[in-house]
Amino acid sequence: MAEQTKREPTLRVAGLTKRFGGLTAVDHMDMNVYAGEVVGLIGDNGAGKSTLIKMISGVYRPDDGKIFLDGEETTFVSPLEARRLGVETIYQDLALCENLDASVNIFLGREPMRRSLGFLKAVDRKLMLTESQSVLDRLDIHIPNLRKPIREMSGGQRQAVAIARAVYWNARLMIMDEPTAALGVPEQRKVLHLVNTLREQNVPVLIISHNLQDVFAVADRVVIMRRGNKVGERRIEETSIDELVTLMVGGELVREE
Amino acid sequence: MRTLSRIWAWLFLLVLIIFFSLTGDGFFSLFNFQAVAANVAILLIMALGQTFVIIAAGIDLSTGFVMGLASVAGALAMTSLPADTPLPLIVLTGLAAGLFVGLIPGLINGLIIAKLKVPPFIVTLGMFGIARGIGFLMSEGMPIPVSIPGLGRVGNGYLFYHYPGSGFSFLQPPAGVTGVELRQLTGILPHPVTYAIILVLAAHWLLKRSRFGLHTYAIGGNQEAAVRAGIPVDRRVIALYMLSAGSAALAGVLYNMRFTNGAANSGEALLLDSIAAVVIGGASLFGGEGTIIGTVIGALIIAVIQNGLVILGINPFWQFVAVGVVIILAVLVDQAKEQVAE
Structure with missing residues (x-):
C-alpha cells in the first residue's frame, strides 16, 4: 500500500453516496484504483456494487461525494460524458448490435467518414475494418471474419469485441460487470486472459464478479462491499476465499488495515 | 440453404415472369413491362421510406393517407397558380407544397415516438x-382535378421515343x-420509372453508405446499445419518420x-402493399434487417402478380389472395x- 499512496490513483472516489428514497444504496464509499492494477469488487446481492459502478460510469448522479480521475474532480452528467473522459464500462449485456459486424460495433457512434461522390460523406468501412483488425491483434483476439454479424459469434468472441471497443477508444479505466457470467469455461479463461493483457498495457480494470475464483485468477486487490459500505480491502496474496466470503456476509468484525 | 433464403425473392420473381410469359398473352413485351414498372413506381417510392422505418424496428401505418394529404396539398397549390405560370414552376410548387404538408405528420409521428415513447404502431395508426x-376536409371530400396543360406528360411521358425511320x-x-x-411511336423509360430509379439509388446510398443508414440498422438491432454508443437515437427516429412521410409525399x-x-x-x-413489399424483400419486422434492393424486388413481385393475373383474365379479387399468400411465404x-443461422 505504501508505494501506491505516493502516486495519484487513476480513479479515486471519496464519500460517494447514493440514496433511492429511504434506502441508502451506497453510503460514503471510498476507493482507489491505480494504473496497471486489476481490482475486484465483490459483495453479496444488494451490497451496492452495481449502484457504485453506475455512478462511476455516469448512469447515476451521486447524492454526495466526489469522483476523481487522475486527481482531477469530475462530474459525469451522462454515460457518454464518462466515456469521453475515458471511463469505459462493459455491462453484462455487452450492448452490442447483434445484426452488425464486429468492426461496426467497435466504431458505433464514432464512425470515421470519407468523401464519396465528391460532395457526400460516407462511412469509411475500410478504415473501420483495418483499425478493428489492429486493435484485435493488439489484444491477441482472433476473429476469423470481421464482416460476420455479432449474432453468429460465440459468447467469448462477443465479450472480446466489447473489450476491443473499449480499448480502441483509449480507456483510462475499464469497468467490467460480471464479464464471465454468461460464458462456458474455455471462454471464461479467454476473457480472464484478456484482463491480464489489459493490465500489461497499463489499463486499470475494475471487475465486478460473483465468481470468487475469477477474482482470484486476475485481481491484484479486492474491495469488499456490504450494505452500501466498504467492509474491507485485501491484496489478493494476503487473503483467502474463506476470508472474503466471511467479509461479504458479515460473519466477523471488520479488520482494518 | 442460406444462399437460397437470400435469393429466394429474386428466384420467385424470375419464376413469376417465366410463368406469366408462357401462359399470358402479351405479358412478355416491352410495352407491358414498361406499364408494370410505371404502375409500381408510386408504390415503390412509398415503400422506400417504410424500408428505413422497418429496419429501425418501427412501422409507419400513416403513409397511405400522408400520400393522399400530400396529393391534395399539391393539387390545391398547383391549381391556385395563375394560368400563365410556366410548367416547371408549377411542378416545383406542387412538389414543395406536397412535401411541406406531408412532412408535418412525419415530424409529429417522430416526435411522439422518440420523446414520449409511444409505440410506433399506435402513433402512426392515430396519424392514419x-x-x-x-385530407378529405382540405379537398371537401372530392378529388381535385388538376387540368394544367403539359402536366400529364410530366407523369406519363417517356425519357426517349423511337419512331421507325427517324x-x-x-x-x-x-x-x-x-x-x-403516333401509333408506331415507342416510348422508352416512362418518367415514373426514371423518378423511381433516382430515388432508389439515393435511398440505397443513404442506407448502405451514410452514417444515418448505419445508425438505422443499429437502432433496429439494439436500441439500448445504440443509445449507449452515443448515437443521437431520438434525432434519428424523428428523421426516420420524416423520411417515411417524405417518400409518401413524393x-x-x-x-x-x-x-x-x-x-x-x-x-x-398502397399502404399495406408497400409494407408487404418491404417484408417480401427480406426486411424483418423485428428490425435490424432489410435492403433497398429487397424492397424493389418485393414491389416488383406484387406488381407482376397483379399484372399477370389481369392478363390471364383471372378475377382481380384473386390478386389480394395471391399477394397475401406471398407475404406469409416471405415471413416463413x-x-x-x-x-438455419442457429
Whole structure:
C-alpha cells in the first residue's frame, strides 16, 4: 500500500453516496484504483456494487461525494460524458448490435467518414475494418471474419469485441460487470486472459464478479462491499476465499488495515 | 440453404415472369413491362421510406393517407397558380407544397415516438386517421382535378421515343410525327420509372453508405446499445419518420402528375402493399434487417402478380389472395433462415 499512496490513483472516489428514497444504496464509499492494477469488487446481492459502478460510469448522479480521475474532480452528467473522459464500462449485456459486424460495433457512434461522390460523406468501412483488425491483434483476439454479424459469434468472441471497443477508444479505466457470467469455461479463461493483457498495457480494470475464483485468477486487490459500505480491502496474496466470503456476509468484525 | 433464403425473392420473381410469359398473352413485351414498372413506381417510392422505418424496428401505418394529404396539398397549390405560370414552376410548387404538408405528420409521428415513447404502431395508426380526415376536409371530400396543360406528360411521358425511320428522340416525340403515325411511336423509360430509379439509388446510398443508414440498422438491432454508443437515437427516429412521410409525399405528388388530380384516398390501397413489399424483400419486422434492393424486388413481385393475373383474365379479387399468400411465404422463409443461422 505504501508505494501506491505516493502516486495519484487513476480513479479515486471519496464519500460517494447514493440514496433511492429511504434506502441508502451506497453510503460514503471510498476507493482507489491505480494504473496497471486489476481490482475486484465483490459483495453479496444488494451490497451496492452495481449502484457504485453506475455512478462511476455516469448512469447515476451521486447524492454526495466526489469522483476523481487522475486527481482531477469530475462530474459525469451522462454515460457518454464518462466515456469521453475515458471511463469505459462493459455491462453484462455487452450492448452490442447483434445484426452488425464486429468492426461496426467497435466504431458505433464514432464512425470515421470519407468523401464519396465528391460532395457526400460516407462511412469509411475500410478504415473501420483495418483499425478493428489492429486493435484485435493488439489484444491477441482472433476473429476469423470481421464482416460476420455479432449474432453468429460465440459468447467469448462477443465479450472480446466489447473489450476491443473499449480499448480502441483509449480507456483510462475499464469497468467490467460480471464479464464471465454468461460464458462456458474455455471462454471464461479467454476473457480472464484478456484482463491480464489489459493490465500489461497499463489499463486499470475494475471487475465486478460473483465468481470468487475469477477474482482470484486476475485481481491484484479486492474491495469488499456490504450494505452500501466498504467492509474491507485485501491484496489478493494476503487473503483467502474463506476470508472474503466471511467479509461479504458479515460473519466477523471488520479488520482494518 | 442460406444462399437460397437470400435469393429466394429474386428466384420467385424470375419464376413469376417465366410463368406469366408462357401462359399470358402479351405479358412478355416491352410495352407491358414498361406499364408494370410505371404502375409500381408510386408504390415503390412509398415503400422506400417504410424500408428505413422497418429496419429501425418501427412501422409507419400513416403513409397511405400522408400520400393522399400530400396529393391534395399539391393539387390545391398547383391549381391556385395563375394560368400563365410556366410548367416547371408549377411542378416545383406542387412538389414543395406536397412535401411541406406531408412532412408535418412525419415530424409529429417522430416526435411522439422518440420523446414520449409511444409505440410506433399506435402513433402512426392515430396519424392514419388524422391525415385521412384532414385530407378529405382540405379537398371537401372530392378529388381535385388538376387540368394544367403539359402536366400529364410530366407523369406519363417517356425519357426517349423511337419512331421507325427517324430514330430516337429525347423527351419529346420526333417533330412531325402526328395523328395515325403516333401509333408506331415507342416510348422508352416512362418518367415514373426514371423518378423511381433516382430515388432508389439515393435511398440505397443513404442506407448502405451514410452514417444515418448505419445508425438505422443499429437502432433496429439494439436500441439500448445504440443509445449507449452515443448515437443521437431520438434525432434519428424523428428523421426516420420524416423520411417515411417524405417518400409518401413524393408518391402523392407523382400521383398528381400521373393522374392529373389529387385525392385524399389516393394512397389508401398502397399502404399495406408497400409494407408487404418491404417484408417480401427480406426486411424483418423485428428490425435490424432489410435492403433497398429487397424492397424493389418485393414491389416488383406484387406488381407482376397483379399484372399477370389481369392478363390471364383471372378475377382481380384473386390478386389480394395471391399477394397475401406471398407475404406469409416471405415471413416463413425469413424464419427458416433464422433457424438455419442457429
